Amino acid sequence: MGLILEVENGDDDNDAVLVPPPNFAMVEDCIFRSSFPTSSNFPFLQTLNLRSIIYLCPEPYPEENLEFLRSQNIRLFQFAIEGKTDVSTPILKDSVMDALKVLIDVRNHPVLIHCKRGKHRTGCLVGCLRKLQNWCLSSVFEEYQRFAGVKSRTMDLTFIEMFDILSLSQCLYSIIYQYHGYGSKKRRLLYKDENLQKPRLTSF
Amino acid sequence: MGLILEVENGDDDNDAVLVPPPNFAMVEDCIFRSSFPTSSNFPFLQTLNLRSIIYLCPEPYPEENLEFLRSQNIRLFQFAIEGKTDVSTPILKDSVMDALKVLIDVRNHPVLIHCKRGKHRTGCLVGCLRKLQNWCLSSVFEEYQRFAGVKSRTMDLTFIEMFDILSLSQCLYSIIYQYHGYGSKKRRLLYKDENLQKPRLTSF
Numbered sequence: 001m002g003l004i005l006e007v008e009n010g011d012d013d014n015d016a017v018l019v020p021p022p023n024f025a026m027v028e029d030c031i032f033r034s035s036f037p038t039s040s041n042f043p044f045l046q047t048l049n050l051r052s053i054i055y056l057c058p059e060p061y062p063e064e065n066l067e068f069l070r071s072q073n074i075r076l077f078q079f080a081i082e083g084k085t086d087v088s089t090p091i092l093k094d095s096v097m098d099a100l101k102v103l104i105d106v107r108n109h110p111v112l113i114h115c116k117r118g119k120h121r122t123g124c125l126v127g128c129l130r131k132l133q134n135w136c137l138s139s140v141f142e143e144y145q146r147f148a149g150v151k152s153r154t155m156d157l158t159f160i161e162m163f164d165i166l167s168l169s170q171c172l173y174s175i176i177y178q179y180h181g182y183g184s185k186k187r188r189l190l191y192k193d194e195n196l197q198k199p200r201l202t203s204f
Numbered sequence: 205m206g207l208i209l210e211v212e213n214g215d216d217d218n219d220a221v222l223v224p225p226p227n228f229a230m231v232e233d234c235i236f237r238s239s240f241p242t243s244s245n246f247p248f249l250q251t252l253n254l255r256s257i258i259y260l261c262p263e264p265y266p267e268e269n270l271e272f273l274r275s276q277n278i279r280l281f282q283f284a285i286e287g288k289t290d291v292s293t294p295i296l297k298d299s300v301m302d303a304l305k306v307l308i309d310v311r312n313h314p315v316l317i318h319c320k321r322g323k324h325r326t327g328c329l330v331g332c333l334r335k336l337q338n339w340c341l342s343s344v345f346e347e348y349q350r351f352a353g354v355k356s357r358t359m360d361l362t363f364i365e366m367f368d369i370l371s372l373s374q375c376l377y378s379i380i381y382q383y384h385g386y387g388s389k390k391r392r393l394l395y396k397d398e399n400l401q402k403p404r405l406t407s408f
Binding site: 020025026029133134142 | 220221222223224226227228229230231232233248337338339340342343346347350351353
């Protein structure tokens with residue numbers, strides 16, 4: 001992504017104004033989150049060069065959005081999580097675990113996570129990612145609450161807290177990966193011999 | 205940054221837990237924002253491989269933080285903006301403009317922006333960056349409010365709205381840069397012949 005500028009088009013600002021979906025933010029390099037995008041957000045989404053979308057609702061994806069995904073060659077990963085799922089359901093854990101596997105797979109990056117409002121389901125998935133990244137729990141909660149605002153749910157926070165990070169690591173081991181170290185303590189999950197750039201048509 | 209994992213140290217989780225400063229978030233690839241970091245946040249900040257910090261308060265930087273910056277070879281850019289500056293002061297505009305110039309200069313990346321709480325001064329600077337990126341104003345405001353919460357200030361929103369984007373573009377032209385195009389409409393501000401990696405000591 002980086003700094004996307006339109007300095008050439010100083011004259012026709014109105015045409016070029018980009019509209020991110022509500023609750024849009026960058027989670028990590030090449031990982032984004034938002035509420036449900038509508039057609040007004042498509043020009044903005046195009047600037048992200050998405051390779052995939054993780055969609056966390058059971059409702060079918062709208063035809064208009066599917067059409068946009070097809071035109072941009074974006075893959076849709078759907079995980080049918082109900083809006084108000086009981087935290088104790090093991091199905092929820094399994095769904096979030098499956099979504100996490102897709103999320104941390106750099107072959108799917110850049111990736112956008114969204115549910116309906118980008119608060120609860122998206123917040124839970126991002127929270128579990130942060131645990132995996134070893135963030136302290138209070139910071140994980142703070143981030144969840146920044147997006148959920150007054151709609152913050154204790155059961156979501158409990159879900160994140162209880163989410164089994166050890167079994168998560170086990171899952172990680174099951175994926176083919178290599179470490180890419182910048183320093184003594186940091187590792188970036190990378191695939192060997194994997195072309196991380198989205199193939200793009202170039203015309204001269 | 206990317207996915208920072210500590211899967212090797214599954215046994216000593218407590219040692220490895222990372223504490224981001226309150227209100228921490230990634231703004232763009234290699235641009236971060238937060239409240240004032242304290243020593244408890246230094247291990248987390250280390251994972252960002254910062255090259256510089258943009259500090260938006262008039263108060264002198266604490267010796268403890270300066271020591272951390274020296275040890276990590278991080279450059280400090282301080283812009284003395286008062287906590288409750290009158291929006292009409294031209295000094296504020298000038299300070300934000302100067303900070304923006306530093307912010308969009310990739311030679312300073314990865315960069316962390318912070319003030320005291322990461323709400324108002326940081327929010328104004330990020331808001332001006334978003335305008336430069338051609339985000340629609342309502343999305344810019346939404347992002348500001350996500351971090352400011354109930355402390356959201358109308359005068360900050362007015363400042364962002366009134367901030368002269370045309371003169372900003374003029375400033376951009378004054379910096380040596382080249383365009384790096386991914387698609388038809390996107391440009392990334394890059395310096396020619398610039399080594400974008402932070403020089404690092406490697407020992408074998």
